Amino acid sequence: MEKIVYDKDIFQGEFWIWGSKIHAENFLNKLRFLHIENSKHVLGILDNDISKSGKVLQGVNIYHPDKLPEGEFVGEGDLIVICASNKVLPDIVKAINRKFPKAQYCHYENIIYDHGRDFSNFFGDFMPYGDDRRVISRCCRRDDWERPDFVKYARDLHKYDTNHHIRKTWELTYIVEAIAKAGELRAGKRGLGFAVGEERLPSYFASLGIDVLASDLPVDDERALEWASSGQHAGGRLDKLWRHDLCSFELFKKHVRYRDIDMNHIPNDEHDYDFCWSTCAIEHVGNLALSLDFVKNMLSV
Incomplete structure (x- = not known):
């Protein structure tokens, strides 16, 4: 996927969301969990479904890309966070390139799920995956067992096992990692x-x-x-x-x-x-x- 951007100034600023279904709701919930006000950062939600135009999702206005209100536009360098399934992602990318050729975009999973950037650092200092200097409260994740810092503390606890990823062990290790990074x-x-x-x-x-x-x-x-x-x-x-x-x-x-x-x-x-x-x-x-x-x-x- 081209045009994926991970610039901390952009992520600390304003952006658009493309999509208004469950993926967008999940993304907005993540922002709210991190005490990020949607009204200050989300410029609006874009959706090709004309029936959604004019509606509101969690306090954010939904617009059809071809019918933005006067004074609203997606300009050069503006960021669009695509909140949709991988199945429809290619079509959305084509639509963005056609309608807003100078915009930047990324898929929300690239932010939430460590496919390139850890959501725990969203709106924080830019830290590529693998650096991971910040720890936040979140659910157990299998891919933590692949992070060098996590593996180190699991081994220190004599609980590292490449074949068995146990939730209780994850909790103990994550506690140690959080204390260490504090x-x-x-x-x-x-x-x-x-x-x-x-x-x-x-x-x-x-x-x-x-x-x-x-x-x-x-x-x-x-x-x-x-x-x-x-x-x-x-x-x-x-x-x-x-x-x-x-x-x-x-x-x-x-x-x-x-x-x-x-x-x-x-x-x-x-x-x-x-x-x-x-x-x-x-x-x-x-x-x-x-x-x-x-x-x-x-x-x-």
């Missing part, structure tokens, strides 16, 4: 883990000289019984939380302490940590409102 993965830092179960992260952080408070539900809490029965609750015992392949028990005891903490009731005397984490836990706090409360309250530590 500059906090080094000796002398302090981290707090919520609902740690028997996971590997406290041992890994201890191996780096990071002081860790590992926490979980009190062992006598009935909610902890199910986790304990499936080997996912250490019961406050450091020997069950320790992973011998990552550090010695002496080093582990030096850097890791345990405290019973209910994620719905974070104690006020735990604060001044450099980072905190939880994995596979927020969905178990009770309901969506409590999950949101935890996200806000954890910022106090």
Whole structure:
């Protein structure tokens, strides 16, 4: 596909969208998720379907390419983000080249799915795929296992397996990568883990000289019984939380302490940590409102 552009000034500015169906809705949702205001960046939506002309999609006006309102035009160097399936992509490219020969364009998948540019860097500093210095909240993706930084941390956790890509392992590795890229993965830092179960992260952080408070539900809490029965609750015992392949028990005891903490009731005397984490836990706090409360309250530590 020709005319694909990845210039940071263009992506920080204004652009048009071609297409008004589900692909466009998904793209606009991505922008909204990143707190990017459509009204400030999206000039309008172009669609050859005349029945869509004059309608609005998520606050953005839809125009037929041949019937733009007075004062609106797609000029030289303007960017069009094509939000449509690959099946119709060749026809849309032909239409753009015919109607707006001086415009630039790219397919939205080139922005969202690492086919050339990572969506996590959209509207940020221009970073080609493979550089990947920024980490944002997102879903598990198979292609992360091909990124050098991700592979490094997976191997550090002794969890890299080219034949088995497991979601839980992805979560632990992505947490480590996020902490590293925030500059906090080094000796002398302090981290707090919520609902740690028997996971590997406290041992890994201890191996780096990071002081860790590992926490979980009190062992006598009935909610902890199910986790304990499936080997996912250490019961406050450091020997069950320790992973011998990552550090010695002496080093582990030096850097890791345990405290019973209910994620719905974070104690006020735990604060001044450099980072905190939880994995596979927020969905178990009770309901969506409590999950949101935890996200806000954890910022106090």
